[in-house]
Amino acid sequence: MSAHPYDEGHTVAGWTGTAVATVGSSLLALGVIGWTPGLWLGGAVTVAALLITWGLHLSGWGKGPGRRPAAQWRMGVKDTSARRGHEDCLGCRLAGRGPSAAAADPGALVVPRSAPDLAS
Numbered sequence: 001m002s003a004h005p006y007d008e009g010h011t012v013a014g015w016t017g018t019a020v021a022t023v024g025s026s027l028l029a030l031g032v033i034g035w036t037p038g039l040w041l042g043g044a045v046t047v048a049a050l051l052i053t054w055g056l057h058l059s060g061w062g063k064g065p066g067r068r069p070a071a072q073w074r075m076g077v078k079d080t081s082a083r084r085g086h087e088d089c090l091g092c093r094l095a096g097r098g099p100s101a102a103a104a105d106p107g108a109l110v111v112p113r114s115a116p117d118l119a120s
Contacts, residue, residue: 007068030042
């Protein structure tokens with residue numbers, strides 16, 4: 001349990017991404033003050049931070065938007081719902097996970113769009 005009644009999202013994905021992004025920002029700062037390779041290295045490390053965080057999130061070491069059950073608030077607790085995708089989570093949608101509109105309403109009729117008529 002936590003010492004406070006809030007789920008602030010302390011996750012392995014969050015802390016790892018923050019640490020790698022801090023290194024990337026530091027390298028970018030060195031590039032700004034004159035060490036030219038720092039611009040390229042810092043940019044690459046910052047992009048790597050994004051990809052590392054996303055990968056950890058998708059593998060269950062992050063959290064989706066919203067509040068988790070209190071039993072999952074501790075650091076290092078793996079998210080069991082990550083494989084299915086989190087509701088309203090951009091990272092999960094970008095990975096093709098989560099409920100689709102048709103799955104949300106099984107009675108919905110899905111009609112494919114017709115191709116535009118190019119003959120006219």
